[in-house]
Amino acid sequence: MSDATAKTELHPLAMDGSDPSQLRGDPIDAERYFSHDFMQSEWQHLWTKVWHIAGRVQQLQQTGDYVVHHFMHESVVITRQHDGSLRGFYNTCGHRAQRLVWRDGSQDSLTCPYHGWVWGLDGTLVDLPDRDDFPQGDPCGELSLIEVRVGVWGSMVWYTMDDEAPELLDYLAPLPELYANHQFEKSVRVRWMRVALDCNWKFSSDNFNESYHTRTVHPQVPPVIDQDHFTSRFEMFPMGHARIVQLGRPSLRDQVPAGQYHRWDDQLRDWGIDPDAYPDYETKAVQGWLDLKAAKRAQWRERGFLHYEHLTDEELTESPFQTIFPNVAISASADSFGVYRWEPHPTDPEKSFFDVWTMAYPIEGQTDFVKRTAKVPLKLEEADFDEREYDDGLGVPELADQVVFQDWQLTAGQKAGWRSRGYQEPYLAAQETRVGRFHEVLNDYLTGKPPGRA
Ligand code: FES
Ligand SMILES: [Fe+2]
Numbered sequence: 001m002s003d004a005t006a007k008t009e010l011h012p013l014a015m016d017g018s019d020p021s022q023l024r025g026d027p028i029d030a031e032r033y034f035s036h037d038f039m040q041s042e043w044q045h046l047w048t049k050v051w052h053i054a055g056r057v058q059q060l061q062q063t064g065d066y067v068v069h070h071f072m073h074e075s076v077v078i079t080r081q082h083d084g085s086l087r088g089f090y091n092t093c094g095h096r097a098q099r100l101v102w103r104d105g106s107q108d109s110l111t112c113p114y115h116g117w118v119w120g121l122d123g124t125l126v127d128l129p130d131r132d133d134f135p136q137g138d139p140c141g142e143l144s145l146i147e148v149r150v151g152v153w154g155s156m157v158w159y160t161m162d163d164e165a166p167e168l169l170d171y172l173a174p175l176p177e178l179y180a181n182h183q184f185e186k187s188v189r190v191r192w193m194r195v196a197l198d199c200n201w202k203f204s205s206d207n208f209n210e211s212y213h214t215r216t217v218h219p220q221v222p223p224v225i226d227q228d229h230f231t232s233r234f235e236m237f238p239m240g241h242a243r244i245v246q247l248g249r250p251s252l253r254d255q256v257p258a259g260q261y262h263r264w265d266d267q268l269r270d271w272g273i274d275p276d277a278y279p280d281y282e283t284k285a286v287q288g289w290l291d292l293k294a295a296k297r298a299q300w301r302e303r304g305f306l307h308y309e310h311l312t313d314e315e316l317t318e319s320p321f322q323t324i325f326p327n328v329a330i331s332a333s334a335d336s337f338g339v340y341r342w343e344p345h346p347t348d349p350e351k352s353f354f355d356v357w358t359m360a361y362p363i364e365g366q367t368d369f370v371k372r373t374a375k376v377p378l379k380l381e382e383a384d385f386d387e388r389e390y391d392d393g394l395g396v397p398e399l400a401d402q403v404v405f406q407d408w409q410l411t412a413g414q415k416a417g418w419r420s421r422g423y424q425e426p427y428l429a430a431q432e433t434r435v436g437r438f439h440e441v442l443n444d445y446l447t448g449k450p451p452g453r454a
Pocket of ligand 2: 207213214217218403406407
């Protein structure tokens with residue numbers, strides 16, 4: 001019983017993400033974390049080629065709703081059309097290039113704040129002052145904003161600046177299939193925060209592509225999620241995405257001493273299981289985990305957990321952590337849907353922005369959001385946008401016991417280490433293979449050979 005693992009059934013597209021022989025062995029030089037030239041190369045060869053998240057579909061329900069995504073020096077606006085479709089445009093006026101809008105909103109058209117040109121939702125110029133003063137011809141109905149490609153997946157609106165990029169669902173493959181049983185569209189964003197960090201954006205890519213650090217950095221997690229590498233499943237996908245699937249039960253290596261509070265007990269009690277009925281820790285962890293699956297399976301409907309309807313036994317309890325190349329991660333568990341996204345600063349390679357979107361599912365009669373690793377004082381309702389500076393932790397005090405905060409505490413030390421004369425080539429554990437893979441796919445982009453293209 002104690003040898004249960006998540007190591008079954010690698011997806012047919014997956015490479016084993018704990019097998020270093022899948023790597024070429026490209027060196028990971030330190031300059032990539034602080035060089036302006038490297039940052040410029042990333043803009044040119046990476047960021048203009050990948051798909052970006054602009055916002056959530058829930059923000060674009062009505063005709064005229066729009067979301068704005070500022071990325072480095074660029075900005076894009078996505079609008080809901082009269083015919084119900086979505087279209088995206090550079091947020092740049094076709095007259096003399098003024099930025100059109102700065103924040104999400106809803107209007108019939110976008111009026112430029114400079115000379116008052118009015119752009120329709122479809123990007124066409126529909127009105128302007130002094131139409132008779134253009135000897136070269138009235139531009140009304142003739143000029144349009146420059147368009148970007150838009151797609152939808154995971155209840156999120158995506159866009160790419162690249163006409164040659166694969167279709168969104170091909171770019172994301174096989175995620176649409178892996179997460180087909182989740183009802184992301186029903187989720188409520190209970191936290192919507194953007195935090196400015198003092199380190200290169202790839203800190204977060206590296207950090208989220210391994211769970212080797214979690215025992216050291218997040219000691220509160222192994223008592224409820226088994227983060228042992230020998231029970232986890234590691235997958236790397238052709239487009240550069242990767243994931244780890246960890247068992248949603250206590251690690252047998254990090255046992256909580258008898259008599260101490262164990263959050264796992266609460267999880268069992270939540271589903272009508274008596275944690276004290278098990279004879280020992282191991283049975284409570286392993287049999288309790290099986291009993292938890294069975295209890296969820298039996299009770300979801302009567303308890304109002306309607307978002308469980310299509311979930312498999314694995315999905316009911318396990319903890320998948322998915323990176324989407326190059327700068328997004330999602331954690332789609334039965335009870336919540338976390339989206340994390342990190343982006344470079346417009347001018348400083350040693351700064352970045354980190355977005356935390358915590359999504360929960362509405363449950364009848366429930367008003368608070370409860371996470372399995374912590375009690376989180378969040379209401380189960382749509383949150384407002386909240387923008388902060390990390391500021392050595394002072395800017396986000398309410399996150400101090402959270403996993404992302406614990407990761408951010410490492411940013412100053414990493415930034416310093418990458419600048420040190422003592423920097424050495426990383427000496428990766430097998431369970432860090434996804435870190436090596438991330439840099440190899442990045443290198444492929446930077447050398448003009450991104451995956452998935454002829
Ligand atoms: S720059 Fe927009 S109207 Fe002139
Ligand atoms: Fe972490």
